[in-house]
Amino acid sequence: MKHSSSSTTISTILLSLLLLFFTIHLTRAGAIPNIQGYQATCKSAAVANPVINYDFCVLTFQSDPKSGDADTRGLARIAALISFNHYNDVTFNIQDLLGKSPDPATKFCLEQCMSLYKSMLDTLAEAMDAINLKHDETAKGLLKTATEAAKKCEAGFGKAGEASPLTQVNHDSVELSSMALTILGFAN
16 A cells, blocks of 8 residues: 655655744854854765765754854764754654554554654663763764664565655654764764
């Protein structure tokens, strides 16, 4: 049974519009100083890791006014926090999809994804703590785990022969966690 990805498309459009609104608002308010700092970091991250899209990275950091003054470790911390918030939002998205009475195979996959995403909230919280404590190897391992969980969620639909209603959010989850992981690798 094929599922419409209209709710995912609408969510992606709304997220893009929200990021655009904040970018325009913060730029006019002068709240984005030193964007070249994170632009350079995003450029390096996109070169170092093909999963990371430069424009996505820049928009992500523009959504947080603290990015303009952040050093590399601070940017890794911000990326991990944004990743955490995204994973949390995905759990609500999954809950909404489960409430729409999907067929049994899709329901099973969504329940598996819910379990993965909920467990990754603790993992990402631990990663943020490890970044703050400069336990970089621990943080990197935790961020890799978060990335793999999103990939596993997406793969579950493929194994079940189902169209994933979470393709875009899973992709974003991988990219956000990869941003934090890659940028942390640049920190001193």
